[in-house]
Amino acid sequence: MSKSQNVEVEGMTCGNCVRALTKELRNLVGVTDVAVDLVPGGTSHVRIISSEALNRTDVASVIEEAGYAQVASPLIANGVPRELGLTTVASTTAAGSVDRPGGWLPNQERQRTTGAGM
Secondary structure: OOEEEEEEEEOOOOHHHHHHHHHHHHOOOOEEEEEEEOOOOOEEEEEEEEOOOOOHHHHHHHHHHOOOEEEOOOEOHHHOEHHHOOOEEEEEEOOEEEEEEOOOOOHHHHHHHHOOOO
16 A cells, blocks of 8 residues: 655745755655655655655755755644645634635635635
């Protein structure tokens, strides 16, 4: 069964950076694939697929040795790690406050729950 680990990395600026980091991460035992969403000069998103769970310290060391910095993923609502891809937004209804996964409300629902239109 494949394992997926998402990390955020700063310092990459181009395709050569992506290739260099991908090559280094693939040298970790068990890594089968690496996908990088490059944000030049910003925080790039890196997904590492492996056949077994990876040690986070080993991943961070490889990133640092390649010349980049791993950004700590902050926790979000209710202690859910950001790397799970979940976001929560609070909306208010007649029944009170409701937390909704997804990070945004469609325009019609936003109008119904908050009375605000776009």
